[in-house]
Amino acid sequence: MLKLNFKKMNGLIPVIVQDHEKGDVLMMAFMNEEAWKKTLESGKAWYYSRTREKLWLKGEKSGNIQIVREIFVDCDDDTILLKVEQVGQAACHTGYRSCFYRKLNGDLKVVGEKIFDPEEVYKEKE
Amino acid sequence: MLKLNFKKMNGLIPVIVQDHEKGDVLMMAFMNEEAWKKTLESGKAWYYSRTREKLWLKGEKSGNIQIVREIFVDCDDDTILLKVEQVGQAACHTGYRSCFYRKLNGDLKVVGEKIFDPEEVYKEKE
Numbered sequence: 001m002l003k004l005n006f007k008k009m010n011g012l013i014p015v016i017v018q019d020h021e022k023g024d025v026l027m028m029a030f031m032n033e034e035a036w037k038k039t040l041e042s043g044k045a046w047y048y049s050r051t052r053e054k055l056w057l058k059g060e061k062s063g064n065i066q067i068v069r070e071i072f073v074d075c076d077d078d079t080i081l082l083k084v085e086q087v088g089q090a091a092c093h094t095g096y097r098s099c100f101y102r103k104l105n106g107d108l109k110v111v112g113e114k115i116f117d118p119e120e121v122y123k124e125k126e
Numbered sequence: 127m128l129k130l131n132f133k134k135m136n137g138l139i140p141v142i143v144q145d146h147e148k149g150d151v152l153m154m155a156f157m158n159e160e161a162w163k164k165t166l167e168s169g170k171a172w173y174y175s176r177t178r179e180k181l182w183l184k185g186e187k188s189g190n191i192q193i194v195r196e197i198f199v200d201c202d203d204d205t206i207l208l209k210v211e212q213v214g215q216a217a218c219h220t221g222y223r224s225c226f227y228r229k230l231n232g233d234l235k236v237v238g239e240k241i242f243d244p245e246e247v248y249k250e251k252e
Binding site: 071094107108 | 134140142144149151153154176196198199201202205207220222227228229230233234
């Protein structure tokens, strides 16, 4: 029986999110136990936002939800790897496909693909 | 100029480690500022162990070091994606290629590839 270790990080576990087909890493986020349960129940990725201190359905504003295809658990039961179908092809709130759109090469260079304009998509955002 | 945000997690940043050719996610670990500097200087992955409370050259005991090929920084400057050449083909201390060797499918099923016998490799481990 799976028992994730939420204690190691004060109630949170890091979650790595990878595209289930292309294999590129899209983002990293955190789940608390409730986000984990909602993810399992709904088949969509739910996270816990540390800055906003609340549960968060990924894509609730942008529509770019993540449909969970596969879930892997690490050797210490304290980190999750989600393989997802990224609706809208973009995971990052900046409009890039991946949050890791900058490569360190002396300086940081933008190498990622921009998919949407965040000012357009989040225009009702407070 | 790159300035990573080590404050968000009390001096640590999460690091996702991906094979630079195959693209599979091998592990997740944490770096403090010193581990980050040593990684940049040496071209090998150094981490900070939260349980052992010390710097750690990945592979120092097993020989399975990680040669850093590419470094990506996330949109918030608080998470790193390393693309590495995994010496010895295995990243996990359990002997599996990846720490994410178990897939959730009702129960957890071992789906990963076992590369070495940890009792043999770590036999001098205290």
